[in-house]
Amino acid sequence: MRGVPQDVAHEALRLLLNQLKASVGATGHPAVKTLHEWALAEPPGGSAVAAQTLWFGTRITLANAAIVNGALFEVLDFNDTYIPTFMHATSGVLPALLALAEARHSSGHDIIQALALGLEVELACATILMPTGYYRGFVPGGLCGGVGAAAACSVLARLDPKRMRNALGLAMCTAFGTYESVGSMALPYIMGLTARSGLTAFQLAERGFDAPATAFEGEKGMLASYSNESADKIESVLQSLGNTWRIHGQSYKTVPTETITHAPIECVLNLRAVAGTRSIERMTFAVQPLVVKIADERRERFGNPTSELTARFDLRYCAAAAWQRQRFTLAEMEETAYTDPNILSLRSRIDLIADPQRPTFDGCSLQIAYTDGSRESANVDAFLGSPGNRMSDEQLADVFRVAAAAALPPDRIEDLLAQVWKLPQAPGIDSLLALSRFT
Numbered sequence: 001m002r003g004v005p006q007d008v009a010h011e012a013l014r015l016l017l018n019q020l021k022a023s024v025g026a027t028g029h030p031a032v033k034t035l036h037e038w039a040l041a042e043p044p045g046g047s048a049v050a051a052q053t054l055w056f057g058t059r060i061t062l063a064n065a066a067i068v069n070g071a072l073f074e075v076l077d078f079n080d081t082y083i084p085t086f087m088h089a090t091s092g093v094l095p096a097l098l099a100l101a102e103a104r105h106s107s108g109h110d111i112i113q114a115l116a117l118g119l120e121v122e123l124a125c126a127t128i129l130m131p132t133g134y135y136r137g138f139v140p141g142g143l144c145g146g147v148g149a150a151a152a153c154s155v156l157a158r159l160d161p162k163r164m165r166n167a168l169g170l171a172m173c174t175a176f177g178t179y180e181s182v183g184s185m186a187l188p189y190i191m192g193l194t195a196r197s198g199l200t201a202f203q204l205a206e207r208g209f210d211a212p213a214t215a216f217e218g219e220k221g222m223l224a225s226y227s228n229e230s231a232d233k234i235e236s237v238l239q240s241l242g243n244t245w246r247i248h249g250q251s252y253k254t255v256p257t258e259t260i261t262h263a264p265i266e267c268v269l270n271l272r273a274v275a276g277t278r279s280i281e282r283m284t285f286a287v288q289p290l291v292v293k294i295a296d297e298r299r300e301r302f303g304n305p306t307s308e309l310t311a312r313f314d315l316r317y318c319a320a321a322a323w324q325r326q327r328f329t330l331a332e333m334e335e336t337a338y339t340d341p342n343i344l345s346l347r348s349r350i351d352l353i354a355d356p357q358r359p360t361f362d363g364c365s366l367q368i369a370y371t372d373g374s375r376e377s378a379n380v381d382a383f384l385g386s387p388g389n390r391m392s393d394e395q396l397a398d399v400f401r402v403a404a405a406a407a408l409p410p411d412r413i414e415d416l417l418a419q420v421w422k423l424p425q426a427p428g429i430d431s432l433l434a435l436s437r438f439t
Helices: 006-023 030-040 062-074 090-104 108-129 140-157 161-173 186-206 222-226 232-240 259-275 289-302 308-312 315-325 341-347 393-404 410-421 430-435
Strands: 050-052 059-061 280-287 350-354 364-370 375-380
Touching: 006 062, 006 090, 006 108, 006 393, 006 410, 030 059, 030 062, 030 186, 050 062, 050 090, 059 062, 062 090, 062 186, 090 108, 090 140, 090 186, 090 430, 108 140, 108 222, 108 232, 140 161, 140 186, 161 186, 259 280, 259 289, 259 315, 259 364, 259 375, 280 289, 280 315, 289 315, 289 350, 308 315, 315 341, 315 350, 393 410, 410 430
Parallel strands: 280 350
Antiparallel strands: 050 059, 280 364, 364 375
């Protein structure tokens, strides 16, 4: 296999660790528990190949492992984001790849190479389809995750070009997921299904199943069906593959909530440290214009948060909770927080204004007017973990340590981290999987 550049392979390894960080606290989530129970009702029969569900340690069919692990990666919204296409890229690709790699005893080197290439295919697909695919109401990861998963599995299995093309075509013909799912269990379910879809597309193509060669650019193909983008984008994006590595544009999260809240939460915590006992009259964020549209639409649709799923997708709530609690953790997603009258009162006094000078979600500014007449301001151009403010390997490891602290003993955490960093030299993934379970 022709290898990807070392820095690309290392970024794929970081993204794998990031998904462990995103999922280690998710096993108790009702959506994940329900999917896991459902999957256990269909155990692999006889000599059927099985794969591990992360953290639970149970063994189920490859397809169901892809679904459950995909939901685990997605449900806390603690995963990566490729901001240019509004998508969580790794959640749809890695679950399929893990299941196949375990079943076929693939080496750590091959797994990381396949993950990197699968993500690049997925991000290229999304770069062509977005932003209008997102504006039309589709989940970017739902549309493109299966394509990336099919690509990653095909690379791992070293499919020939014809069968690989069929795998991608099958995934393109079966893409799905609407953004109405946000704030409900349907969103993590979509990400699990898209991982399974890519795995199934690969499995069928490997057996000789075909797909239209024009699955993407055809008159009724993926491009026309899911976006309003021009077909002129296709050639330039394809030419960029192998030259521009989009994997380096991924953003990592330090707190378990969606990307558009990260810069606001940073601003809030920066000012909270110097506020003393002053009380807030109003809080005003200047953000990228699309953020205002998204936040206002959700406020109208959800009203006050009624679950951790709706709280997580409420920028005003997240900012208010960070101020009142002087932190933002999974505890701020619990009912005692999202029903707290003090947090909800502050939430009602938060304004968002559009700042046309903000090209992306990476940054924002904040002005606070206090009841004593004083004012404070803060600005974040690139939140920690975004490409403009890169998170180091050790910082990423520290975020994992915090996320895993309630679930794993300290020595297990350190063993798991060590196993991740040496995965490219490991003969397989079994040792890593053995550490990635609670029992």
